[in-house]
Amino acid sequence: MTDSFEPVIVGFTCNWCSYRAADAAGTARMKYAPNVRLIRLMCSGRLDPTFVMKALASGADGVLITGCHPGDCHYIDQNYKALRRFLLLRRTLKGLGVEPERIKLVWASAAEGLKLTNEINAFVEEIRALGPLHWPKWDSNGHTAEKQPILEVTA
Amino acid sequence: MSEKKPKIGVYVCHCGSNIAGMVDVEAVRDWAQAALGQDGVVVSRDYKFMCSSLGQELIEKDIQELGLERVVVAACSPHLHEKTFRTASERAGLNPYLTELVSIREQVSWVHTDKQVATEKSKALVSGAVHRVAYNTELQPLKVPINPNTLVVGGGIAGIQAALEIANAGFHVYLVEREPSIGGHMAQFDKTFPTLDCSACILTPRMVEAGTHPNITLLTWSEVISVSGYVGNFNVTIKKKARYVNEELCTGCGICVEKCPQKVIDDVYEAGLGYRKVIYTPFAQAVPKYPVLDRPNCTFFKNGKCKACEKFCPTNAIDFTQEDQYLNVEVGNIILATGYDLFDARRVTNYGYGRLPNVFTSLEFERMSNAAGPTGGEITLRDGKTKPETVGIIHCVGSRDKNFNNYCSSICCMQSLKFAHLVKERTGATVYEFYIDMRTPMKAYDEFYQRVLEEGTLFVRGKVAEVTNATHGPHEKGKLIIQVEDTLVGKQRRIPVDMVILSVGMEPRHDAKQVGQMFGISCSSDGWYIERHPKLDPVTTMTEGILIAGCASGPKDIPASVAQGAAAAARVLDKILQKEVELEPIRATVDESKCSGCRICNNLCPFNAISFLDDVGVTRINPALCQGCGTCVAACPAGAISGTGFSNEQIFAQIEGLLMGV
Amino acid sequence: MAAAETVLTQGAGLKKPEDLTLLREVAEATAGVSHLEMCIQCGTCGGSCPSAADMDHTPRALFAMLRAGMREEVLRSNTPWICVSCYHCVVRCPQEVHIADVMYTLKSMAIKAKKYTDSKPPDFSQTFVGMVETFGRSFELGLATRFYLTHQPLRLPGMAGMGLGMLTKKRMNLAPTRIKNIEQLKAILEKAKTLELTA
Amino acid sequence: MNKYLFYPGCSMEGSARAYYESLKAIQPPLALELEEIEDWNCCGATEYLSINLIPAYSLIARNLALAAQQKNGTDTVMAPCSACYLNLEKADYYMAERPALGEKVNEALAAGGLHYDPGTLQIRHLVDVIINDIGLETVKSKVVRPLTGLRVAPYLGCMVPRPDFAKRWSDHEHPSELDDLMKALGAEVIDFPMKTSCCGGHMTQIGPETAYELIRRLVAAAEEHQADIMVTMCPMCQMNLDAYQGETNRHFGTNYHMPIVFFTQLMAVAFGIDPKQAGFGLELVSAKEALARIGLNVPEEAKPAAPRRKPEGLPMPKPLPKKYASGQAVAEE
């Protein structure tokens, strides 16, 4: 493992809580690791497991999923659905050879900028410890190609 | 992706030095032009303040002259300026939903410390948005009519103010109050700081006005039990608890109260310090004037005998058969002015409240000093006779303390100063104030502090460690001992007093969370309702059509609560006068040719927007009910549901863009 | 940040340069998360302390001195040695400062720096620890006699009645008890003595 | 049958013998099974922490590691001594709160072939176990000699209700557990305002003037509230208030006589057990009068004789040699 490994993490945020928590963290000038790139969804319930797979397949080393605290969902209780999907996805990823620790679900309300930044910092370190996500070598001639474009999508 | 790329313009904002101080804005601009050219970027510019009118004109000009089909602005959070830039695009003839805002301020420049890394992250975020925006589609906002009626929940001073403002503008208000009378906490106070106005004298006229206003339907002794619908079109069910008094017939003469033989401790209005009858109006100036019968304590309901109230009622208004009523009302906007609970001082066991008789709470003291209160305004010990010679007032009880509430309750310093003044004025006692910091920042507040200093109140800087009856010697016998470090002296002191007043803080209502969930708004970690923006939008919430005023969003004094009530009313009136409201066109739709009728999605929608059509065996989504969360979109195993604004294609493209070059 | 720490400012009214690393040093050497930096100087600790009257500074004042970098004065203070570990201040502190644990840290720092003014308390602790390290158990009689002989011979006459009472009632054993695997304990403590708690 | 791993602590065999004996006496009626942690060592009291942090916590953690190995159908360690209870709980808590501490302690433990993962064990005090596991109803059902008319001042001391990392106690300042237990025995319980105030701790040794004042306050408050007897759950509190009450009287010129015994002793007599078997008579401030109020006579043990000729009447062991040959000066237990 090289010392200079900087994990790349895609984060999915809920428009109503965690995205605003990120705004709040910014407004309060809280400093945190720059490794997470956020995507705004309307709700953690929108999180299709495909997004996570797509992110991992496209080069992310980890995926952070954030939503409102249980019981606080802007859409009543959709975050519970996110929770269920997350749990089943994590099991499946393990079977697929991706360490389940590479995905993390965090509840952060709009008021919890500090919590969000702490979670981000912790997650970046966890992923750093895991190292880069390794992919199967694809070249049929046995050449060890570097990370392949994984986006060969059949119709 | 072989289809022709739409022409995209990228605009990177310096935000003065807010962004440019930590992000190499020019580098991002150049990179977008060079690296994202193949993805459709035809122009990339930077500007000092993109949100200024000159910045906006830059974008408008490019749309018109270069024929831009998509716009990406890298600046601040979309929650601040998305509307600004979308409106600018619209002025130039581009559908507003074809413009995306990337947050490189809140998410980059303000939170990172390495300029190079921050610049790289900005590029990635811009790339994500560029890839995404190519898949944005033209959308039209959904317009729905606004019902001009308004529901105000909570009849304290904030709710009364809000209701009156709206009613005076000519629109109808349902004012719902859980207690038998409106007035809230303010009705319990004796004097108000810093002016020492008589609280009742200034409040009563407002209460009467609210009670008699033709545009206000006053529903006291009532609670909202369910809410459905959305901005402009809420459907609310209100439970009107049985009063056992026919409001049509009652004249409020008070004979029933007089004749009722049963007395109970009044835990609400008198804060447990006084008594009331079982059939009662909480206080003389109560609005409405009709009494309420307290069923669990009523002798008739318990033993089947008594009915004294009925016998003596001159208008036959007592009705023991009355039942709870359920009203359905339709309103366009809702203002929650649900107020606060007092911190329960018994939790600070080292202050002895509940164990040591002569430890009082601030509300008990308010009642005691009120001429209409249980002692007729006499300040006495718990025995009801003895005047205290020495009184200690303790600040920050339950506030600014990680064991209880972290926040400052903001009113306690002033309230304590008011108490010191009243004690001095009424008893001439020696008064100590124990404080951590004196906080007197509003108009004429510090002047009041000066006045109380002048009156000879003894200020001790130190958070009181304990109030005890355990003596260290005969000189302390029979006294309450306040043990405290006088931090300005650097020594521990034990100060014997006769009476202790705990200036207890404010807490969110015990049921704030459940009430919030019913109305679809959330609470901060402290439990107060979260405003849309703490500075710029303090009376609206994340949920369109639900507003908050007064202490529901945090501790406030009377002037601030009144201002918020009026502000919330102004926001509601603005909505009503627009007659319609535009909703974000983020909605889910089902491609019925792909839907197999598996019914996986059928239990997912809390807004009942999803229905199954038995005859054709497919699921359909009602766009008026859909709130756009996207949970069903994510769930559909057949990929038959798609969501506007956040489509799979948009998200996939954004992921690819974010990770470009990784 | 780093620059600010290395620059020693001449504090107004303080004779020595301020030592701005002191607070952090104490916090890091304290078990648990001390929250020492969170002190708002409210005085709850000083007000709660049952033995505050005998302290030269209240705990609150001591924390202010830590902030001001007054290393010498803090380590010479009798305050930590007067602390009776009653935890009243700990549970009442509105900022959750682990006051009692900070006192332990200050004591061990004072011992290491040999700064304490009264040698009784550290000697008592060390005598106690010596017994424990030797036997694995405490030995009240040995502790008492040895400690009193060294430090408070004048107190012995007064104590005799009590000591005799304890002995006749068999509440003090004449000989120490020793654990079986004392070698294991010694190995653990030897190793532990080579370790230090840092961030 | 309620079963626990048992950490007696050093004082149970010495100054708090009455506690140990009465505990043994009430075990059968309460169906309380205790399995002593094999080869436990001293917890270091409040002393080791003052000297050196990592060794202090390693000393405590050796007990936790041994207990975790021994787990025999239970993961709860019961400690009757307040200081031991606090130290064990504190080590468990801080090793988790400050992972760096946990790592260092385990590094040290490894030198003895041991390891402890914080959170493995529950650390509980005897009173907590009696009230919450065995239950007051069971206690009541065993009472054959109710303590009717005996005015008891419940005195918990500091280290059990505070800092209370695991939030097991009803309050830090005025917890009700000991009151409830005494009421279950039929005693008249006074609202003792100093029930969690400090007894002086080790200040009786190193700063007696400080300690005497704290002892005086407690005894005075008990007397002011007309208590017949104080009841405690802490060996240190009992020792300070009992053994140093005479010293305190001498220091202030007062004449307090306030017996203080362990709660288990009162439980035992309420359960009909002979006072002697319950450790009565071992206290220096005699509880005879108090027991007489419930119709019990205590056999008087040998009274401490007045010091003979020389003031240095205490038998003096020799100063500790630098090194101990194993087993020589050590008594078999």
Added chain:
Amino acid sequence: MSEKPKFAMYWAASCGGCEISVLNIGEKILDVDAHFEPVFWPVAVDSKYKDVEAMEDGSILLTLWNGGIRNQENEHIAHLLRRKSKILVAFGSCATEGCVPGLANLYPVEEIFSTAYHTVSTDNPQGIHPQPVVQVPEGTLTIPAMNPVLKTLAQVVDVDYFMPGCPPEPHQIAAVIDLVIAVLEGKAQLPPKGAVIGAGNSTVCDECPRARNVKHITAFKRIQDVAPLDPTLCILEQGVPCNGPATRSGCNARCPRVGAQCIGCYGPAEGVLDYGARLITAFASVVDAKEPEEIEAILDGIPDPVGQFYRFNLADSLLRAGVPAWKKNGH
């Protein structure tokens, strides 16, 4: 009589079921014979690779390719037939998405070999381990080398149409033949390139006769543990993980009709990027629990999520599952 258009069919890494399925079209096979000249069809016609190599590029009108690309030979022939064919159809699940052979992508090749040749279930007293190149007295023998992973046909060459199914249903094969004949006769148009043919647009539930309700799953069970299975009610609603909701229609709900859960052989529905993800989200969406522990307990009823969600689709999934990352890190 003009020369008949040329037809080819090839069998790569697959079980052979696809070939049988072609024969299962019954008398329709005569239409094939009437309209096409089979020039390369190892199961039915004796022709050699060199014969194909000798053909003109683009001279074969229609090639049905079944099987995944597992070794160098498969890959070589795929390129060859692509060159020679006008229309190349990935025929059956192996060719379109990898199918069961694709599950081997969870393991490195060495592990596959050691499992196949050196475990207790293998009778291999001499410990033979195949080598791509072997020296024998007679000279050098070569056999095609295994690729590191199995690929779908489209991952190797350009594919015109995809025909899912394990195997494709005879009635769907017949329909496709009819379509091609109609095109030849100028009566119909070919679908756009890249289309899925011989299947529906929706999912299996569309063709399933079982009654369906709003779903609340409190436990997932194996089908043999639900006795008796209600013959009229949705299988998923009875707690048996049925892949029907996410699997492309076209089989006429063959398995659910006879009381077996759909295992997903027709692959993802139109436009779906990852088949397994659709099932994860669908199953998780109907789990009736809110507490993590309860949810986990219900999910324990799906002991092998990869097998459940990717039995046919692994080689075509987004993550494809190569060597587990933690194994690699250990090296």
